[in-house]
Amino acid sequence: xxxxxxxxxxxxxxxxxxxxxxxxxxxxxxxxxxxxxxxxxxxxxxxxxxxxxxxxxxxxxxxxxxxxxxxxxxxxxxxxxxxxxxxxxxxxxxxxxxxxxxxxxxxxxxxxxxxxxxxxxxxxxxxxxxxxxxxxxxxxxxxxxxxxxxxxxxxxxxxxxxxxxxxxxxxxxxxx
Numbered sequence: 549x550x551x552x553x554x555x556x557x558x559x560x561x562x563x564x565x566x567x568x569x570x571x572x573x574x575x576x577x578x579x580x581x582x583x584x585x586x587x588x589x590x591x592x593x594x595x596x597x598x599x600x601x602x603x604x605x606x607x608x609x610x611x612x613x614x615x616x617x618x619x620x621x622x623x624x625x626x627x628x629x630x631x632x633x634x635x636x637x638x639x640x641x642x643x644x645x646x647x648x649x650x651x652x653x654x655x656x657x658x659x660x661x662x663x664x665x666x667x668x669x670x671x672x673x674x675x676x677x678x679x680x681x682x683x684x685x686x687x688x689x690x691x692x693x694x695x696x697x698x699x700x701x702x703x704x705x706x707x708x709x710x711x712x713x714x715x716x717x718x719x720x721x722x723x724x
Contacts, residue, residue, distance in 0.1 A: 550623045563708035583619045593613075670701050
């Protein structure tokens, strides 16, 4: 299986990136081909709704989204790994998702998807806006959910390390 992991944390050793690392380790050990796109460290211009792509053509911007385009079209699964910022996905991932517009017709095919979210708040209900966005995106694209790891109460870098979540991410990667 070809898997594209899209991360949105600007902290290289942040909690969501730790989970991405563990997912990737499990997926590779299972024999999958995994590509990783760390959106926070890439140059992805926001979509400006010029519609020059016509939802299925060339985007006017030539930037690091080309990597996503070249890997998502033929992927079997896409993993979104993000910290929660003000009850939503990170802007870095949102910018990447908005650029899906230019490849809309090419990614409206069955794929698996996974959502991994970390956040400092304590309440599980605080993740509902992200989960709702993810589920709506999957419904629109015709993708199926293959798992979610929603992790509250991790704020400082490294808080995730003394929890069961890295192992859950590893197992999810191994069993996708």
